Amino acid sequence: MKKKKLTLLDKLMILVAIAMAVGLICGVLAGKNDPRQHIVLAFFGLAYPFFLLANFIVLFWWVIRSRWIFSLATLVVIFSGWSTLIATFGLFGNIGDHQKEEAELVRMMTYNVHNFKPYGDKNTIEVKEKMLNVVKEQNPDVICFQEFYTRFKGPYDTVDSLMKLLNTSYYYFQPTMRSRTEAIGLAIFSKHPIEDRGNIVFEPGSGNESIYVDLNIKGNPLRIYNVHLQSISFEKEDYTYIDKVKEMDAPKVGSSKRIAKMLREAFKKRSAQVDLMKAHMKTCKTPYLIAGDFNDTPASYAVTKMTDSLNNAFVKQGRGLGRTYNGKFPNFQIDYIATTPDIEITNYHIIEAKLSDHFPVRSDLRLKSSKP
Template identity: 30%
Template sequence: MARWFYGLLLILSVAVLLSVYISPLHVPLAGLLSLGIPLLLLGHGVLFVFMLLSRSRWFWVPLLVLVLSFPYLKATFRWPSADRFQEARTEETLEVLSYNVHLFRYNREKRNPAEFRESIARWLSEHPADIKCIQEFYQDETTASTHMIRRLAQDQGMHISYQPVQRRRQRQSIGMAIISRYPIVNEGRVFDNSRNNGVIFADIRWNSDTIRVYNAHLESMSIQAEALKDVEGFKENYYDVARKIRNGQVTRARQLAQLQQHIADSPYPVLLMGDFNDTPYSYLYFNLRQNLSNAFERAGSGFGFTYNRVLFFLRIDHLFYQEDFFDVTDFKTYSAVDYSDHYPIGALLRKRSGTP
């Protein structure tokens, strides 16, 4: 009986682990299955310790699953290290930042959204990053306080590529922005969905090289996180949430194909960052890892959660880079900067030694 039980457990566990390699376009439920990977890792960790202490001869089953889970463990957690981010800055490093600013209108604890707008604008203006990718960028030219292109770029002597996705009025729009200390020599968009999602790019002259920076905001799931803050809310909204997760994963799989083709055609080394609306246990994440490296996995600390709402345990903002050109020296999640429903993420990179 035990042989059948542990055999079935092993088969099911491997099936869950392999679900990240199955496109939601072909099997929509595969994406839902992959969301169970964190619980799978936790469960097998507890089971392994229990079976080891009880001297069960079947301890090798959870041990084998944990060994097979190494790529997922690597994407989940890095041993915390001292924060030496600013100390690691040199003349040779390139500091980059990604931030979903929630239209500069985050409203929390019934506070005035204008307080958050001013806090986030001040923080972004003072941040020393050489390149800043901003999602949900709200531009309103009717007042000085909401003219963010001027405040965050022009007044700072920075270059900017702003791609509006949705225009509300003649002088008001929602879009995405790439702000750079270095000259922008080309710009454009990969796609957009006419709401506030999409991917844009800018070719930036960095010293003697040109690099291509992608700013991504992939399909949102439009889940009301507050509705899941207790057991009753979860029960009432379970099926609706599952449907939105499945539909979002299918749409992001289509967007991924467009993005990967654009990256493959890039004549320059690539940086890709933004709000991907997908966890590290997803088809999208593991596909991007095939050709790009993830900065958190190389230089992050802790769990690196980036979502600032009820579902606080999510890391859905990512930074990928082309490893044959860049080295990442440090990565940081700014979890103390709570002016939006996302935390900013940043990294220090340098040109790989020996690269022409």
């Protein structure tokens, strides 16, 4: 059979394929290289989903052109980053039922509630009640809140509201900002007794830290880490600029440099915060899980390092792209639940409640009994 000659379009596509393959490989390498030493790779990690899509488009092109060698080469590139691929896109996960399938399972939930207000807006009682209804419908045994807001009395006393809603008196709230009438910070509510608690300060006054509680779940010890890693801290003007870029307006050099600088600093700070978390997690002598807002994507160094040696709930039971951010950027998965290997993850579900700038995430877990 006579071999088909490459057309000019095929040759141009080879150049595109090489560029997209390099981009994808760099995206995979981002998870293995600390941004404090390899900052450029961190940006490729952020763009990994786009490079992944581009490589699938390239693959489709080679298939319809019957260029099987090039098709195979593209497949090799795509699947060479298998761990990054399955952390980004899930195919065969189980979302579970509305209620727990078994009474002994522990329903874990994490929710960045953005101070119980819609993204970019002021607090409203209506939105706060809708968020609490989401929690009520899922009925978690343990829930981690980031950007948790409460007043000390009145309709915005969300601590009191949640204790009544979950029928529990077990909670730990650690404010990162506080006044005489209100406070914002991290919170964990549990239906099981809290035997110990503590916090890990990343940078005083930053609003980013981790808190943890040690629970007794029917005789089984379990530590819960609730973490809120460094955000990008975009201002309104940055989102306005991103919107203009999306609308194909000419990018401004000054605004682009500002955004790049903010991303760069956030990548580096998250790396340092992950170091603190991993050091603390090493001291834990019981099964544990970590949940919260990592503010980074599955291909990133922060997420890869944090979940290293742990069971990532999305990898085990997630479906689709796993988008948990309801804001403008980065519009990907940035909220996570991960457990030690001795905890079984039976399902994973993202509740697409467009209230906060994050979607809540829920998993049902089976603990390995420590009883004889």
